[in-house]
Amino acid sequence: MHVTTIDRYCPSAGELLSWSVDTSNVRSEISDVPPSFNQTVHLASAGESSTWLAAAFTVRGRVDRAALGSAYHALVARHGTLRSSFSAGPEGIRRHSYEPDDLVLRVDTVIDTSSDTVLRDRLRDTLDRACHPFGHPAYLFAAIDRADASTIICGFDHCHVDAYSISIVIDDLHRLYEGYRCHGTSFDSSETVMSGNFVDFCAAESHAPPVAQSDPRMRGWLRFFDDRDGVLPTFPLDLGVEPGAVAAQATEVRTLLGPAATERFDELCRRNGASVFGGTLAAMADAVRRCGGGPELPLLFPMHTRREEKWRNAVGWFTTNAPLRVVSTGDLIDTIRRTGPELRRAVTLGEVPVPQVIEAMGGLRRTRADIFMVSYVDYRLLPGADRHQAIDAHHISNATTADDVQFWISRTGDGLALRARHPDTLTAHRTIRAFTDELIRTMRNGVDHEDDDGVEATGGRDTARVVGL
Known part of the structure; x- marks a missing residue:
């Protein structure tokens, strides 16, 4: 794992793709689970700058856009924190939960350039705008498409991930992408090991014994x-x-x-x-x-x-x-x-x-x-x-x-x-x-x-x- 920051990350040029997450028809509800202590401190200090962590890894050949879109959707379904968000209002910070089946992902081209520097700067700007602490989604799903080898990239506001999570995301996405790429819609992502829900952990944390x-x-x-x-x-x-x-x-x-x-x-x-x-x-x-x-x-x-x-x-x-x-x-x-x-x-x-x-x-x-x-x-x-x-796994911070x-x-x-x-x-x-x-x-x-x-x-x-x- 290469641990670096966005100003030192230099991916090769290509077509930068981004998967937008449409929540217009998503069923959501306000959760009674409060933010964790880390989330509370992070949200209280959220300012103009975005504090995010990103994962990146390389796959062979061109991006299979349908397979990667399915992998991203399955990633959200697997991890409760990715189908939740926060809002701030007169009543304080509230957690919202979303039904993952209602989410619709659409892929768009952000930029297609032959300049490594232009691509990196555009990627950084896109991460900054997407990975904000409030609202859903608080993350960016992206890829750099190239003929020989492509890069899968996703970034998350810090309130949803830690360093350990970046390794989990890379492992999950690599397995899911290869599964959908090889087997298409017949691939059953539930066959891979599922995990606990961080929102449940937050609920338990709020009742920690003194x-x-x-x-x-x-x-x-x-x-x-x-x-x-x-x-x-x-x-x-x-x-x-x-x-x-x-x-x-x-x-x-x-x-x-x-x-x-x-x-x-x-x-x-x-x-x-x-x-x-x-x-x-x-x-x-x-x-x-x-x-x-x-x-x-x-x-x-x-x-x-x-x-x-x-x-x-x-x-x-x-x-x-x-x-x-x-x-x-x-x-x-x-x-x-x-x-x-x-x-x-x-x-x-x-x-x-x-x-x-x-x-x-x-x-x-x-x-x-x-x-x-x-x-x-x-x-x-x-x-x-x-x-x-x-x-070529990377952990990238802002x-x-x-x-x-x-x-x-x-x-x-x-x-x-x-x-x-x-x-x-x-x-x-x-x-x-x-x-x-x-x-x-x-x-x-x-x-x-x-x-x-x-x-x-x-x-x-x-x-x-x-x-x-």
Whole structure:
């Protein structure tokens, strides 16, 4: 899986197709299921810029338009969040549900161009307009038609998907498209594995049992914020943006370790009681320290909430967050040994619903619009991972504005990679480039000078539910 942003995504030119979704004859009803916590925060902050995630993959030859239209329709029928929408009015935000059988999809040509740049810019504009948080549909179904190999693309407003969902969408669409392409209308999409409904998950979330303030997990949350005077963490290096100001977003995409080096780093981490994610966080803390940011790296990290099998193949925003303070000793092995147990403890804090944490604290204070966080996704473990390389699978995010740094660490068969979004300032570019260079040096030196006397420990379970936004 290639994890990137739209400003760095460069598909080859061709005919850009878009499937419009006609809801004029659709039966709908107002649902009594409230938005999830993530959806509520997202919808409350929805502004002019569109926050969307997109999936893309390659198929051989020309697009079979009838087959892809049927595949898109089946995708909506399979996933409850895609047949729901939100509206804002005097009564607040309401969820609406739609009957998928009533939806009519029609394909149109958006543009046919020989220019890669023109196509990419038009695709970005089309995604921005289609993937809005309110109304239905909140997504774009599209494709780039070419003679030799075509690209299937679909984007979704963030309120309906997370990073894990992008892999599910690619897996579903690839299976559905090939099924309809080979068998036409005789293909029965219900024969493929169905999934749970994210709307049902939202209903369960709204009735989560309270966690007492005396609970060790709640106390862990409160200690984290007490140490910071109740303020959300920020990246500790200078980005050239004053509190209250924002800038356009820039993106850094780097390879941290290749396949063989990643395997050796994995072994190094596990011998010292941590997972790859824990080891990467340790290396990040050491890199921050060497760049002048101090010995502590406090952050939030997202975790997936697919704790039941029925959610494993469901599309939705199945994430929560947990807090972690990584302490650098200046020695990578020692920092890894300290970070592994701390990360495992932090994962248990993610079991406390974030709204309950906020209520217990009487609210959170923040100095930035963005929240400094580090996300980790091992794409090798997600649905359809065995085909990602063959079909050139991409996870593409929009580029909007930024006032802090957010990191996405992804592990694939190609190794370990980093994507960072940060303010587009000269200071931030210098800071993030220097930090990333130091991070790569730290990790590669750790692999090259592996300590053969590392202590055998049970590591790695800390990432069982750590899957990013």
